Amino acid sequence: MATAQEEELPLVLVHRIPNFDFPFKHRLQAQFRLLDPLDSVPPESTHSFISRHAASVRVLLCVDPTPISRDLLSLLPSLQLIVCSSAGVDHVDLIECRRRSIAVTNAGKAFSPDVADLAVGLLIDVLRRVSAGDRYVRAGLWARNGEYPLGFKILLKHQFSNAFGKRVGIVGLGSIGGEIAKRLESFGCAIGYNSRRKKPSVPFPWYKTAYDLAINSDILIVCCALTEETRHIVNKDVMVALGKGGVIINVGRGALIDEKELVQLLVQGELGGAGLDVFENEPDVPEELFSLNNVVLSPHCAVATPECFDALEELITANLKAFFSSKPLQSVVEFD
Amino acid sequence: MESIGVLMACPMNTYLEQELEKRFNLHKFWTVPEKSAFLTTHKNSIRAVVGNAFAGADAELIEALPKLEIVASFSVGLDKIDLAKCKEKGIRVTNTPDVLTDDVADLAIGLMLAVLRRLCESDRYVRSGKWKKGDYKLTTKFSGKRVGIIGLGRIGLAIAKRAEAFSCPINYFARTEKPEIKYKYYPSVVELAANSDILVVACALTEETRHIINREVIDALGPKGVLINIGRGPHVDEPELVSALVEGRLGGAGLDVFEHEPEVPEELFGLENVVLLPHVGSGTIETRQAMADLVIGNLEAHFLNKPLLTPVV
Numbered sequence: 001m002a003t004a005q006e007e008e009l010p011l012v013l014v015h016r017i018p019n020f021d022f023p024f025k026h027r028l029q030a031q032f033r034l035l036d037p038l039d040s041v042p043p044e045s046t047h048s049f050i051s052r053h054a055a056s057v058r059v060l061l062c063v064d065p066t067p068i069s070r071d072l073l074s075l076l077p078s079l080q081l082i083v084c085s086s087a088g089v090d091h092v093d094l095i096e097c098r099r100r101s102i103a104v105t106n107a108g109k110a111f112s113p114d115v116a117d118l119a120v121g122l123l124i125d126v127l128r129r130v131s132a133g134d135r136y137v138r139a140g141l142w143a144r145n146g147e148y149p150l151g152f153k154i155l156l157k158h159q160f161s162n163a164f165g166k167r168v169g170i171v172g173l174g175s176i177g178g179e180i181a182k183r184l185e186s187f188g189c190a191i192g193y194n195s196r197r198k199k200p201s202v203p204f205p206w207y208k209t210a211y212d213l214a215i216n217s218d219i220l221i222v223c224c225a226l227t228e229e230t231r232h233i234v235n236k237d238v239m240v241a242l243g244k245g246g247v248i249i250n251v252g253r254g255a256l257i258d259e260k261e262l263v264q265l266l267v268q269g270e271l272g273g274a275g276l277d278v279f280e281n282e283p284d285v286p287e288e289l290f291s292l293n294n295v296v297l298s299p300h301c302a303v304a305t306p307e308c309f310d311a312l313e314e315l316i317t318a319n320l321k322a323f324f325s326s327k328p329l330q331s332v333v334e335f336d
Numbered sequence: 337m338e339s340i341g342v343l344m345a346c347p348m349n350t351y352l353e354q355e356l357e358k359r360f361n362l363h364k365f366w367t368v369p370e371k372s373a374f375l376t377t378h379k380n381s382i383r384a385v386v387g388n389a390f391a392g393a394d395a396e397l398i399e400a401l402p403k404l405e406i407v408a409s410f411s412v413g414l415d416k417i418d419l420a421k422c423k424e425k426g427i428r429v430t431n432t433p434d435v436l437t438d439d440v441a442d443l444a445i446g447l448m449l450a451v452l453r454r455l456c457e458s459d460r461y462v463r464s465g466k467w468k469k470g471d472y473k474l475t476t477k478f479s480g481k482r483v484g485i486i487g488l489g490r491i492g493l494a495i496a497k498r499a500e501a502f503s504c505p506i507n508y509f510a511r512t513e514k515p516e517i518k519y520k521y522y523p524s525v526v527e528l529a530a531n532s533d534i535l536v537v538a539c540a541l542t543e544e545t546r547h548i549i550n551r552e553v554i555d556a557l558g559p560k561g562v563l564i565n566i567g568r569g570p571h572v573d574e575p576e577l578v579s580a581l582v583e584g585r586l587g588g589a590g591l592d593v594f595e596h597e598p599e600v601p602e603e604l605f606g607l608e609n610v611v612l613l614p615h616v617g618s619g620t621i622e623t624r625q626a627m628a629d630l631v632i633g634n635l636e637a638h639f640l641n642k643p644l645l646t647p648v649v
Binding site: 283 | 347438442443445446447449450453455456458459460461462463467468472473474475476477478479480497498500501502503597598599600602605611612613614616619620621624
């Protein structure tokens with residue numbers, strides 16, 4: 001049973017699957033009364049636990065990537081806010097949230113710098129063959145075979161030749177896409193983007209569709225939210241439009257790209273390269289990619305740094321405090 | 337110009353070879369079995385040497401070629417050319433500045449990200465099928481880390497500009513403080529290292545900068561610090577670096593250059609916190625072509641008595 005002191009703390013329902021916990025739970029517990037069905041003694045089903053507390057729960061803390069369905073939401077008539085610990089919120093029934101005016105916040109702001117760092121890292125790695133070069137040296141091939149095959153330039157324009165270099169197309173210019181653009185501008189890359197609507201405050205050219213963006217890009221960086229409309233937003237046509245020298249970087253979700261087509265194009269040499277942190281059926285990665293030197297593979301770890309978790313803790317704590325003191329929330333998910 | 341003898345010191349670029357063969361009487365030094373006999377035969381016809389970061393024109397070669405007028409290097413660094421000797425004999429020297437600045441800076445940032453975010457290790461992990469067996473471990477954030485730059489020339493500044501876009505505070509060491517630069521200056525490499533999360537070597541290799549990264553500097557950088565070398569191998573006391581990495585006294589390293597290329601210390605091959613590249617700082621197709629065009633442009637300008645494009649001496 002909760003102590004009298006705990007009873008006074010604002011109530012937050014925790015929604016997670018057993019193998020997903022969060023390291024800063026004890027620090028949140030000092031400020032909020034956390035109700036976690038998985039911690040209940042004696043063990044109780046999530047459904048009955050939630051039903052018992054339903055009327056008093058105004059805030060749900062959703063630990064990535066636990067699904068939040070319409071059914072679950074129907075158990076919580078007083079719910080006003082869902083605080084998600086992930087950047088993507090494709091596991092939440094957003095249509096129902098919009099209908100009931102439940103606010104949803106994500107981890108976007110806390111994660112953006114790390115995800116953007118990884119996107120740029122993957123891009124340089126693919127273009128300059130960093131991981132492949134490292135393999136070459138470690139295998140002792142440099143001494144045996146001599147100079148390594150050349151990589152490709154990242155920059156837009158050359159001082160001595162007027163050859164145009166890389167134009168980067170960003171699919172989804174949210175918080176992460178904006179951070180990527182900021183970084184790549186310093187490399188001299190020309191930026192374009194695709195999003196549902198043109199953003200009036202953004203100076204980069206906007207393209208109505210991913211296909212139009214791909215035609216005008218050498219590199220496509222995929223970092224939009226996964227929704228029904230964006231599933232396979234990068235399909236075969238988009239990839240073919242990018243062209244033979246084109247490079248695709250995905251730090252969003254695996255299902256944003258038609259993975260089968262991507263693999264096929266890479267294997268056939270119809271695409272210049274790919275840097276992938278996410279896949280359609282994680283942790284399964286298409287084995288055809290394992291022998292390619294123009295791909296870099298990463299185990300969905302764009303946010304796996306301690307600094308990132310600190311920023312997440314700060315953001316979640318700030319949003320919970322803001323809610324209970326009627327202040328504005330941060331990283332609010334926009335509904336269509 | 338077909339009769340002018342041009343000596344290419346070592347293989348460097350196929351396009352450059354082809355273009356030189358079209359214009360000059362090109363000799364490929366590495367294909368010559370009897371070097372001294374060859375030099376005796378051709379000493380009166382060879383008027384130019386084309387070198388790079390691996391082979392150039394040392395005093396011995398310069399003495400052996402009395403008609404030598406110009407050394408055009410396919411590199412920005414000139415540590416394989418005896419500059420004093422060239423000056424003394426009135427031999428012109430050119431390099432390929434600027435064209436490779438961006439590539440080297442891009443790679444420096446790539447190495448920082450690769451070491452901190454364990455890109456190569458991640459890629460190995462996925463390719464080996466280990467992901468299916470468990471969760472990947474945490475890595476280190478790059479944005480916001482303190483970047484210390486040794487040598488704030490063209491390349492150093494290009495690195496600074498990029499790192500700034502990642503919100504990294506920039507500090508530097510150079511022979512003298514640059515008053516027009518907003519970054520913080522440290523008068524010694526040890527002090528710079530002590531105040532950096534990432535230390536990057538971007539200065540020219542000279543007698544003063546040989547082993548500028550020594551034990552003291554490595555210790556100041558410390559077990560969480562990362563060393564990036566996109567300069568030259570001899571900037572770093574390599575045995576000291578290897579033992580610091582093996583003993584965990586240094587957090588990690590991203591190395592594009594080594595003391596005895598293409599030999600790389602094998603002790604590094606098993607480490608997860610190092611990224612090892614085969615000297616590819618300027619290794620992009622686009623840049624190598626621009627560098628080659630600059631070498632040819634300098635040679636043509638010289639033999640047509642026009643001003644050199646990128647003279648050093």
